[in-house]
Amino acid sequence: MLFKIAFRNVKRQIGGYLIYFITVALTVSLLFTLNSMIFSSTVTLIAESFQNEVRIVSAFLSVLLSIATAAVLGYGSRFLLRRRKKEFGLYLTIGMTRSDILVIFMTELIFTFIFSLGAGLALGIPVFQLIVAGITKFLQREFVFGEYSVSGLILTVIMVVVIFLLSSIVSMVYLRRVTVANLLQGEQVAEKTVRHPKTWFTVMIVFFVLLVISMAGVAATSGDTSIDGYALILVGGSLIGLLSVIMIYVGAMKSGVFYLLKNRKFSARGTRTFTLRQLSGRLSADSVMFGIIAVLMSVVIAGGSVFLTLVWSQLAGTQANNPYTVSMYMPYDSTGELTADLPEWVSTFGTVESMHQYTLYHLPGNNLHKYINGYYYSEDSVMRESDYLQLSEMIGYNVDPAGDGFIVLCNGITGDDWEKAHSTNYEGFEIELGDRSLPVSYVSSVRERLAVGGIANSYIVVAPDEVVDTYAINNARALTYCAVIYENGIFDEQSMLEFFNEKNNEPEYETSYSLAGVHYSNFFNIDISGMFAEYLMQMAAPWLWIVCFISIVFALLTMAVLGLKSVTSVTEDKRRYKLLYFAGATEKEVLHSLTVQLLLYFFLPFVVPLLMSVPILFICLALSGFMGGYMSGLQIAGCVFLFSAMLLVLFGLYCAVTCAIARTDIRRTLRSVS
Amino acid sequence: MSEILQVTDAVKYYGNESVAVRALAGVSFSMQRGEFVAVMGPSGSGKSTLLSVISTIEPLSGGRIVIAGDAITELKDKQLSAFRRDRIGFIFQEYNLLDTLTVEENIALPLNLRKTDPTHIACEVRRVSEALGVTDQLDKFPRELSGGQRQRVACARAVITSPALILADEPTGALDSRNSRMLMELFCMMNEKLGVSILMVTHNAAVASYADRVIFLSDGKIFDEIYRGERDRKDFRHEIVTVTEALGGEEG
Incomplete structure (x- = not known):
């Protein structure tokens, strides 16, 4: 039974x-x-x-x-x-x-x-x-x-x-x-009268200002470790921001409805007074819970967006740092004998779309680096203009020749180098190459890192071929590079690595060598673009999995609590809806009041996190800039939007189900009395 | 005086086709504008059903009801809601005040629903609350009031729209004798000074004696009808008790 x-x-x-x-x-x-x-x-x-x-x-x-x-x-x-x-x-x-x-x-x-x-x-x-x-x-x-x-x-x-x-x-x-x-x-749940609404309103304003200041501080310091007290501002600012979110909710929930009710022009219309009074007690009682939900959702949006920005920036940076399928470097071979077989070897691992061998020469003095950065931490090098034109063309750039001067090629890995190279005034600055002294023609727009490894560093001087040829005769320190692009990036990666490993062990190719006092361990050094990206993505995948999963689970369970709580309170409030109906409200008006209450109850915890998306976006933009600025603003906005949208979809689902249940319940109640 | 309510051969069945219970078996009567009428009868006589069908909460199974010239039996759902809101005031035994609203908000609610101008609402609330003596309670919540005060607020809410007819269902049912007397004096005042027409269901002879006329129902039909006329309340009450005893019923 x-x-x-x-x-x-x-x-x-x-x-x-x-x-x-x-x-x-x-x-x-x-x-x-x-x-x-x-x-x-x-x-x-x-x-x-x-x-x-x-x-x-x-x-x-x-x-x-x-x-x-x-x-x-x-x-x-x-x-x-x-x-x-x-x-x-x-x-x-x-x-x-x-x-x-x-x-x-x-x-x-x-x-x-x-x-x-x-x-x-x-x-x-x-x-x-x-x-x-x-x-x-x-x-x-x-x-x-x-x-x-x-x-x-x-x-x-x-x-x-x-x-x-x-x-x-x-x-x-x-x-x-x-x-x-x-x-x-x-x-019997007694309706509590809101006390000290003015104080709570002030609390809301004060913490809103604190939130704006803390978020501005965090956005300004994001990624810039050179700022004094960087960590303190970042951690302290974030904590103050999160506390402010809770207090904004407490302040708003305990004063907002009071002021809306006080505004007779607004509240004395249809069922608004009833709706606001219904919400008043519930919002006031649940204000801390709403604040905590908002904080956790802000953390989900911020954490997810920052994580995705970091991963994608790193990925985009890796791809920009390795624009060719394979980049190789080896000792300088002025006769060309050592690397004469390279095209044939390379072609055995896949269909070669384009390939180019070139030489980089060390430029003593490092004047270009000193001029741009104001101090020296990386060496300058020089390459031929023809090599630069061809390497650029391989990756889709149509660049201008050097003319009578030299081109500044930013070959660095941070966005900082790029920004500095482009913002420097080169008027009166000249580089000495052998017996020639050249001014700057322009700063290259090529963002990708053309030369990887060896003596290739932050800035490369691109000079007319004849100038480099003259300079190269007397310069002993140089490396030969090779850039290869395979069709659709497909080639036998494993075989290539094994092949060159074997070559490095052959007596013909020394396993280690020294050039101008610098020790190199291998003859053929190979960088495979895809390997970095794959390694990075495999490393990021479990973390991305955790971030997405925790976000979904958190939103799911929060919505379940809000949904169950709402449905129960609607059942408990049936008598009130019945009385509203008796007082002359139509069924449509009663259901409208109910829907408004549910929508506000569900979406209020989402308002601040949604607004927080704006400072979060700026924080992500700052981080992306620090990591090389390889991601566009639109891509970063997409990251922030992805997490906000994910939460919004779950909210929408539960809100729709709750509304449907509650409306059916109340409609049935009203129809049973008429 | 013109007719405010006309009930003609009102029939109401509950249940379904297989099991039907007849609650009203052809009730006919009319009420003049400004009249105060009480309906009495034993349990199951159909008094509450009569109030429900007049208030449009329950549909009639047969017959016709006209309130202030509108045949409510011919109105559609949407029109009924508007009619209920604009033309009828309700006073219930359980006060039926919304506990989440203040006294002022409770009184103003019907005008809010009509989307009346807020300034006019404030004037009307002041006028009605002064007339019914609840001005001091406007900022309080219903739980902070006594039973008698709550019923006054319910009266204020019922009269604020200047309805054609006020329907009261056992309004003194939850009140002690002192508060019951005070409420009835209030009803008389509303009836005489504000010109409100009142149809009240009660099983209490003392309460009914405040009315101009008492209609007695038995088994869904009108059993008797008596008028107060020029008599004093005591005599009228005596006659009500006599008819009630003849009905074999309960008198509270």
């Missing part, structure tokens, strides 16, 4: 259980994805270097998710119970024992969990493939079909059972302790 009641209750209370169902189903799908990651052999294929890290991170996240979900569902079941207090009170008065009621409620939860488990697993199957596709795309690998594992499935089911048991404890304790009178009459 009890099971029959429970089953009917689930059917009847489907609205109340919907949020519970969605939360458990989404949690199951995420758990299934994580557990599949732990056991699936697919991880070996897509992240061979970091497979252990991915597995450990997935296991950690899986446990974290289970505990967090159990806590939230335990907290949420309180609202489900409160929603049905009268019903349970009635059961007690007709002779049921507390154990009977507990059996009914637990059976209802078990039904919900079973449905959610099924739906979650069904959702988890495509979600896992989506995640695998996302990771392979991120790692620029070919798509592989994610392999499901039975162990992952079993672990998911075990975890769901544990979540159920942990979350049920709260319900058990509640039903054991609550009195019949309390169940039947309900807890």
